[in-house]
Amino acid sequence: MNPHRTGRSLTAAAAAVVLSLTSAGFANASAGVPRDHGEDEITVGIKFDQPGIGLKTPDGTYTGFDVDVATYVARELGHDPSDIVWKEAKSADRETLLQRGDVDFIAASYSINDERAQKVDFAGPYLLAHQDVLIRADDDSIKQPSDLNDKKLCSVTGSTSAQNVKTELAPDAQLQEYGGYSECLTGLENGVIDAVTTDDSILAGYASQNEFKDKFKLGGFKMSNENYGIGVQKGSDLKDRINTALQKMVADGSWDAAVEKNFGPAGYRNEPAPKIGVVVE
Missing domain, CATH: 3.40.190.10 (Periplasmic binding protein-like II)
Incomplete structure (x- = not known):
């Protein structure tokens, strides 16, 4: 064997x-x-x-x-x-x-x-990976984290990513918390949301889906490791x-x-x- x-x-x-x-x-009998x-x-x-x-x-x-x-x-x-x-x-x-x-x-x-x-x-x-933001491909107004001030920023309910932005990088960002990232992306696509934040790898995974091809881009901000x-x-x-x-x-x-x-x-x-x-x- x-x-x-x-x-x-x-x-x-x-x-x-x-x-x-x-x-x-x-298998560890003492652990489970x-x-x-x-x-x-x-x-x-x-x-x-x-x-x-x-x-x-x-x-x-x-x-x-x-x-x-x-x-x-x-x-x-x-x-x-x-x-x-x-x-x-x-x-x-x-x-x-x-x-x-x-x-x-x-x-x-x-x-x-x-x-x-x-x-x-x-x-x-x-x-x-790094915490980052996903924005619309034609949006040139968000070039650095501080540009998120007064912007509608989305993450999932309870996420630490959005709070990091709110408390450390862009305190005037308008935080919107949804139940899932797919909802955030729908809002981003429709213009209801200006940016979505979480790990860049997760954002890249969503943006790589066929239905979102060429619609979004990563900010490249590297806000955490x-x-x-x-x-x-x-x-x-x-x-x-x-x-x-x-x-x-x-x-x-x-x-x-x-x-x-x-x-x-x-x-x-x-x-x-x-x-x-x-x-x-």
């Missing part, structure tokens, strides 16, 4: 396999009950609603940069793409999913920070194995290809691939 496979059979004959996989970091799935399967948490990052399409397939990264990593861990069980990892649920052992790892626009690192471990970073990492259970040696996979992905050109495939249509000027294991403050 391939030692990288994540067998979960609870029969007496497979007890030794379960123990070996536990030591490899796929191991999943019960097929011996070749690996469960990966991603976003289901972020075009260009992680999106579940109407036909049931999954697309996006995080999907491509996770698929590459899973293959390096010994799993074919058909072995992957995709699980939605909403922002508020990510730590819980890992702590309970509901997923093997999470790649879901998951920014590394000190608070999260107390609860889970991170491989990576595999992408350096967001180091996307792959989350694993605390103490899991899976972190080191994923880092090795990410280093190979960068070295063989697969990382660049995934960036161009998912963000290219938006003219996203991404940062070069980050050095794996080095978080940019």
